[in-house]
Amino acid sequence: MCGIVGAVAQRDIAEILIEGLRRLEYRGYDSAGLAVISEGQIARLRRVGKVAELQKAMEEAPIDGNIGIAHTRWATHGEPNENNAHPHFSNDRIAIVHNGIIENYEVLREELKSQGYAFSSDTDTEVMAHLIERERKTTESLLEAVLKATQLLEGAYGTVVMDQQNPEQLVVARSGSPLVLGKGIGEMFIASDQLALLPVTRQFMFLEEGEVAEVSRREVRILDANGALVERDFEESSVQHDAGDKGQFRHFMMKEIFEQPTSISNTLEGRLTNDSVVVESFGNKAPELLTKVKSVQIIACGTSYHAAMVAKYWIEAMVQIPCQVEIASEYRYRKSVVVPDSLFISISQSGETADTLAALRLAKEQGFMASLTICNVPGSSLVRESDMAFMTRAGAEIGVASTKAFTTQLTGLLMLATAMAQSKQTLPAEEIASIVDQLRQIPSEINEALAMDKTIEDISEEFTEKEHTLFLGRGEQYPIAMEGALKLKEISYIHAEAYAAGELKHGPLALIDQDMPIVVVAPNNDLVEKLKSNMEEVRARGGQLYVFADKESEINENDGIKIIHCSAKSHYTAPIIFTVPLQLLSYHVAVIRGTDVDQPRNLAKSVTVE
Ligand code: AGP
Numbered sequence: 001m002c003g004i005v006g007a008v009a010q011r012d013i014a015e016i017l018i019e020g021l022r023r024l025e026y027r028g029y030d031s032a033g034l035a036v037i038s039e040g041q042i043a044r045l046r047r048v049g050k051v052a053e054l055q056k057a058m059e060e061a062p063i064d065g066n067i068g069i070a071h072t073r074w075a076t077h078g079e080p081n082e083n084n085a086h087p088h089f090s091n092d093r094i095a096i097v098h099n100g101i102i103e104n105y106e107v108l109r110e111e112l113k114s115q116g117y118a119f120s121s122d123t124d125t126e127v128m129a130h131l132i133e134r135e136r137k138t139t140e141s142l143l144e145a146v147l148k149a150t151q152l153l154e155g156a157y158g159t160v161v162m163d164q165q166n167p168e169q170l171v172v173a174r175s176g177s178p179l180v181l182g183k184g185i186g187e188m189f190i191a192s193d194q195l196a197l198l199p200v201t202r203q204f205m206f207l208e209e210g211e212v213a214e215v216s217r218r219e220v221r222i223l224d225a226n227g228a229l230v231e232r233d234f235e236e237s238s239v240q241h242d243a244g245d246k247g248q249f250r251h252f253m254m255k256e257i258f259e260q261p262t263s264i265s266n267t268l269e270g271r272l273t274n275d276s277v278v279v280e281s282f283g284n285k286a287p288e289l290l291t292k293v294k295s296v297q298i299i300a301c302g303t304s305y306h307a308a309m310v311a312k313y314w315i316e317a318m319v320q321i322p323c324q325v326e327i328a329s330e331y332r333y334r335k336s337v338v339v340p341d342s343l344f345i346s347i348s349q350s351g352e353t354a355d356t357l358a359a360l361r362l363a364k365e366q367g368f369m370a371s372l373t374i375c376n377v378p379g380s381s382l383v384r385e386s387d388m389a390f391m392t393r394a395g396a397e398i399g400v401a402s403t404k405a406f407t408t409q410l411t412g413l414l415m416l417a418t419a420m421a422q423s424k425q426t427l428p429a430e431e432i433a434s435i436v437d438q439l440r441q442i443p444s445e446i447n448e449a450l451a452m453d454k455t456i457e458d459i460s461e462e463f464t465e466k467e468h469t470l471f472l473g474r475g476e477q478y479p480i481a482m483e484g485a486l487k488l489k490e491i492s493y494i495h496a497e498a499y500a501a502g503e504l505k506h507g508p509l510a511l512i513d514q515d516m517p518i519v520v521v522a523p524n525n526d527l528v529e530k531l532k533s534n535m536e537e538v539r540a541r542g543g544q545l546y547v548f549a550d551k552e553s554e555i556n557e558n559d560g561i562k563i564i565h566c567s568a569k570s571h572y573t574a575p576i577i578f579t580v581p582l583q584l585l586s587y588h589v590a591v592i593r594g595t596d597v598d599q600p601r602n603l604a605k606s607v608t609v610e
Contacts, residue, residue: 001604002086002099003027003072004179005196006160006170008217009187010066014058016189017070020196021051026252026398027193028604029072030080034058035087035095036065037167042095046085067167069160069190071097074604077105078122088126090117090133093164098125099192100156100177101609108152128153132161143214146171147223150212156354156609158207160190170215174207177608178352178381181205181213181220183234188215193606194239194379195396203234206379238378239396251597253399253491257583258450261443263404264576266393267411268439275433277419282372283388289370290423293343296323297368299331299359300347301607303402303486307374307409308347309479310575314417320426328355329610332362344368347413349397349405350606351380358610360385374412376405390416399598400605401491403583406483410576411442438570445573449566449580456581459546459562460588463494466517470508470543471498471582473521474531476575481521484582491590491600501534512543519582520545523566523574524552535561548581 003024007013017034032054033046043063047053051072071086078084087095102108105124108131113119117130131152135145142163150157156176163169172179172190182189182197182204189197194204207213210225222230249255271281279287296315298308308325315323322339328346332355344363348356351373360382363371373386376394383389392408418435421427427435463469469488473481478500485496499508501520512518518538522531532555535545539560548566549555557563566581568574590597 001027001074001606001608004097004099004158004160004192005070006190008067008170008215012064013066013068014064016200017068018055019199020191021070021072023196024072024193025051026605028400028599029074031073031085033085033087034068034070036063036068037164038063038065042092042164044087046082048080048082069095069097069162076101076609077124084121084123086125088121088129090129094129094133095162096129097160098128099158099608102127102153103155142166142171143212146173147212158192168216172215173212175210179207181215187217190215194237202237204237205232205234253401253403253587253597256397256399256404260404260407261446263394263408264411265443267408272436275436276422277415279419279423282390282416282419286388290420292341294341295321295339296343296345298325298345299328299356301328301353301355303406303483304347304349304409306479306483307406307413310410310476311413313476314414318417318427319420319424328359332359338366338368341369344371346382347374347409348382349376349402351375351377351382352606352608354608354610357381374409400600400603401487407576407579414572435572438573441569442573442576445569445577446580449577452581453584455564456584457588460585460592463517463589464592466494468516469494469496470516470518471496472501472518474501474527477521480575480578483579484519487583487586490603491586491595491597492593493595501531504534504537509537512538512541514542516543518543518545520547521578522547522549522553522555523568523578524550525571528553548578
């Protein structure tokens with residue numbers, strides 16, 4: 001979603017702003033812009049489309065300055081056009097970039113209009129610019145004006161404000177949308193994500209909820225929500241990623257699919273003994289909490305929700321306690337019942353998903369015994385606001401379609417179920433030791449699955465002209481079928497749905513004809529015989545089946561059945577392994593259809609608005 005970059009330095013910063021925006025491109029956006037104070041005036045450039053368009057415009061009419069702000073916009077209020085692109089101005093004095101949504105903007109807009117303010121965009125952000133300009137007339141500093149203006153706002157914002165009459169300082173404010181400050185030598189930077197600033201610094205400090213700060217070249221002054229001065233140090237970041245580097249791969253998505261063995265090795269590293277999971281991997285209090293926990297509530301969105309669904313199968317089978325799973329956007333607006341001694345778990349690759357964060361905040365008022373997040377981004381809001389955090393260590397994921405973030409989440413969740421079973425002694429020690437061994441095998445099993453790439457590329461040709469695809473699975477493979485369908489629809493734009501195979505005859509069977517490919521996830525487990533009957537139901541109606549199956553599943557290739565052999569050595573790890581061919585299938589179909597694989601239309605990597 002929207003991205004923010006800001007800088008105050010002694011050198012020209014326009015190039016730094018553009019490079020920062022380029023590094024945030026993966027988040028999804030539809031226009032980009034920047035403003036700098038140049039020779040005492042604010043100069044602005046905005047373009048619809050990619051950051052490359054903005055860069056081209058800057059090459060044609062260069063602007064430079066030592067202080068500036070920049071933004072990539074993902075349209076919420078008003079269509080993606082140049083007028084709606086950020087930065088927004090008020091009276092050529094205040095310039096502002098903003099992530100989030102101001103919910104009461106219509107009332108404020110009418111009030112400001114009646115006071116003589118003219119609007120040049122349809123955005124909620126322009127309201128903020130005018131409010132700050134209005135308050136600036138009667139306040140001693142920009143910081144004070146921002147404080148007063150933000151008190152009038154309902155909704156979410158991460159914002160950077162520049163005052164043409166104060167070319168030494170930027171003011172930032174955070175409520176519901178993340179901001180991070182970066183420190184260079186005699187220069188300071190601001191961004192909505194550390195990745196934007198990695199070329200210029202590795203010293204970072206996150207702004208907390210409700211904080212505002214004055215940022216000048218050598219100094220940062222932070223006030224908390226009550227106006228008290230906050231003391232906080234910059235810290236060296238461990239984030240390692242060059243967002244510009246696809247290596248030998250054509251797309252980030254493919255690079256990230258092939259990184260999965262390494263990512264999962266990183267997830268496991270230092271967290272397993274010979275025969276057990278290190279329970280403290282989930283936090284210092286985990287040994288005590290996981291022994292006491294009597295039920296689990298998991299909340300997530302999208303792909304992370306599919307990981308949660310698999311975890312339900314694992315937790316209930318291995319730990320024998322109830323596990324509820326719900327989509328965050330539903331959970332947060334529903335009156336739910338919390339049973340005593342329940343653990344609240346959020347799952348998110350970004351750690352900033354607005355609905356998941358809101359669900360966590362609600363959960364904290366609801367009386368859960370503790371909150372745990374399974375997350376890929378250190379320092380993200382979910383990590384900082386949860387009692388415990390398990391970092392998945394997938395490394396930065398740039399492709400909008402989540403791949404390695406998902407399989408590392410699953411690995412973390414299988415480790416969690418094992419740690420709980422250990423703590424509560426619901427599985428024999430030999431079984432725990434065997435699962436630990438199976439966890440260690442995941443990277444090599446994924447390597448075997450990746451070796452099927454060519455075979456999958458070949459069959460993907462058969463999907464490219466299709467308008468619909470059905471995915472089927474049973475048990476813990478049902479959420480994997482859902483994930484396969486989500487991947488296909490989000491990057492190839494083919495309509496795809498997943499069903500628990502037992503549901504076929506309750507409706508979806510009516511869709512089956514020779515134009516409907518049906519993808520089946522069929523590892524050899526105790527449900528495979530049931531699945532075979534479901535496949536026969538499809539075959540009898542002329543549907544073309546593509547079955548991802550173990551050799552041991554004993555499903556024979558036949559008219560209407562194509563088998564793609566995939567091998568998982570244990571039923572515990574099979575959901576992780578069988579995910580990989582489905583990722584490859586959606587990737588190749590999308591490439592042949594010529595879509596924007598890494599940045600599919602209308603989607604954003606980090607969904608920071610609800
Ligand atoms: C996955 O391919 C999607 N891009 C999307 O469903 C994503 O998983 C969802 O938005 C949740 O994001 P999170 O994991 O960052 O919370």
